Amino acid sequence: MPRYEFRCRACGDTFEVNRPMARAAEPAPCPLGHDDTVKLLSTVAVTGRGGPGGSTPRGGGCCGGGCGC
Template sequence: MPRYEFRCRACGATFEVSRPMRAAADPASCPQGHADTVKLLSTVAVTGRGGGPRPAPSGGGCCGGGCGC
């Protein structure tokens, strides 16, 4: 189940809530009981098991040469 991070505007506490994706936009109350919270944006890092960085695709044209333009 996804975890969403919130910050309380009243006390400044940051907390996480686990909930289904369909409830991602629902408000969350602070553990201290405050209702004025805001959902924080978080970044997701996805890594693979492949080798190092991949080279940029080569080719010409507006879309990498695949459309024949």
């Protein structure tokens, strides 16, 4: 289940809420009881696994190594 990060405008507390993506836009009350919160934009880093059976890209250059650049 996705985790969304919120910040309370009243007290400055940052907190996380686990909820389905269908409810991503719903407001979340602060754990301290405040209702004036804003959802924060989070960045996600996705990396592949190296080694046997991993998803490490092969080749290189601008086109994956096909042109020898």
